[in-house]
Amino acid sequence: MEHLSVDHLVGVRDLVRQDIELIFQTADSFKEVINRPIKKVPSLRDMTIANLFFENSTRTRLSFELAEKRLSADVVNFSASSSSVKKGETLIDTVNNILSMKVDMVVMRHPNPGTAKFLSERTKTCVINAGDGTHEHPTQGLLDAFSIREKLGSVEGKKVVIIGDILHSRVALSNIYTLQKLGAEIMVCGPTTLIPKYIDTLGIKVEHNLRRALEWCDVANMLRIQLERQDIQYFPSLREYSMQYGLNKEILDSLSKEIVVMHPGPINRGVEITSDVADSKQSIILQQVENGVAVRMAVIYLLAAKIGR
Numbered sequence: 654m655e656h657l658s659v660d661h662l663v664g665v666r667d668l669v670r671q672d673i674e675l676i677f678q679t680a681d682s683f684k685e686v687i688n689r690p691i692k693k694v695p696s697l698r699d700m701t702i703a704n705l706f707f708e709n710s711t712r713t714r715l716s717f718e719l720a721e722k723r724l725s726a727d728v729v730n731f732s733a734s735s736s737s738v739k740k741g742e743t744l745i746d747t748v749n750n751i752l753s754m755k756v757d758m759v760v761m762r763h764p765n766p767g768t769a770k771f772l773s774e775r776t777k778t779c780v781i782n783a784g785d786g787t788h789e790h791p792t793q794g795l796l797d798a799f800s801i802r803e804k805l806g807s808v809e810g811k812k813v814v815i816i817g818d819i820l821h822s823r824v825a826l827s828n829i830y831t832l833q834k835l836g837a838e839i840m841v842c843g844p845t846t847l848i849p850k851y852i853d854t855l856g857i858k859v860e861h862n863l864r865r866a867l868e869w870c871d872v873a874n875m876l877r878i879q880l881e882r883q884d885i886q887y888f889p890s891l892r893e894y895s896m897q898y899g900l901n902k903e904i905l906d907s908l909s910k911e912i913v914v915m916h917p918g919p920i921n922r923g924v925e926i927t928s929d930v931a932d933s934k935q936s937i938i939l940q941q942v943e944n945g946v947a948v949r950m951a952v953i954y955l956l957a958a959k960i961g962r
C-alpha cells in the first residue's frame with residue numbers, strides 16, 4: 654500500500670502532489686462505496702475518532718462524522734459550547750483527557766490559526782485540521798480540487814478563479830495550495846481590501862474586475878463574505894459588494910463560454926451568488942458536498958494506515 658508523506662493533515666501546504674493524487678485515487682473507491690445500497694466498509698472498526706469542534710459547522714462536521722461511520726470507526730463528538738473549556742480548561746488538557754479514553758485520531762475545527770499544528774506537536778495523536786481560523790481548511794481544498802477533476806477530467810492546466818473574501822478565507826489558501834500542486838492556473842478576484850498583502854508571494858494572478866476574471870476562467874469558486882471575522886468595514890455595503898462581485902445569471906449567461914460554478918458553503922444567497930446561479934446546471938455545489946464525504950474517508954483511511962490501523 655502506498656503511504657502519505659505526512660502523519661497529520663494540518664494543511665495542504667505540507668502535502669506533495671503524490672499525496673494529493675493518492676487521496677484522490679482512494680476517494681474514487683470510497684465514492685463508489687457511498688453510492689452503494691450498503692454504504693459502509695469495515696476498514697476502521699477498531700478505531701475511535703473524536704471530532705472536536707470549537708467553532709460552528711454544518712457540512713464539515715457532518716461530513717467527517719459520516720466519513721468515519723462509513724469506515725466503521727467509533728465516533729465521539731465534542732462541542733466547545735457544552736464542554737469544560739467554558740470552565741477554563743486548556744486545549745491541551747481537554748485533548749489529553751479525551752485521548753486517555755483511548756481515542757486514536759482527532760478532527761479539530763478551531764477559530765485560532767495554527768491550533769491544529771500546535772496540537773499535532775504537543776499531543777500523541779493523529780490530528781486532522783477541519784479549519785483553523787483564517788489559515789487552512791485542507792479537506793475543503795482537497796474536495797474542491799477533486800470536484801474539478803471529476804467535472805473537467807483533470808485539474809492540470811485548468812484556470813480557476815477564487816472570488817470574494819480572500820483575506821479572511823481558510824478555504825482560499827487550501828484551494829490555492831492544492832490547485833498549485835496539481836498544476837492549475839489560479840487567480841483571485843475581489844476588492845483590494847479583501848485581497849491579503851501576502852498574495853504576491855504565492856505566484857498567482859490578481860484581478861479586481863469580476864467580468865474579466867470570469868472571461869478568463871474555466872471554474873469560478875465563489876466565497877462567502879465572512880462578516881463574523883470582520884472587525885472593520887472592508888466595503889461600503891453588502892449591496893454594493895453584491896453589485897460589484899456577486900455572480901448572477903445575467904453575467905453568467907453573457908460569458909463567451911460555459912464555466913463551472915463552485916461554492917464551499919454556507920451560501921449567502923443574493924450576496925456572493927444569486928439563487929438562480931447556485932441552483933443552475935453550471936453549479937456543482939452539491940457535488941462538492943457529496944465528494945467531501947469520499948475525500949474525508951480517504952484522508953482518514955490513509956492517515957489511519959500511518960498509525961498501523
Ligand code: CP
Nearest residue numbers: 710711712713917918
Ligand atoms: N464549507 C464549510 O466548511 O462549511 P461549514 O462551516 O458548514 O463546515
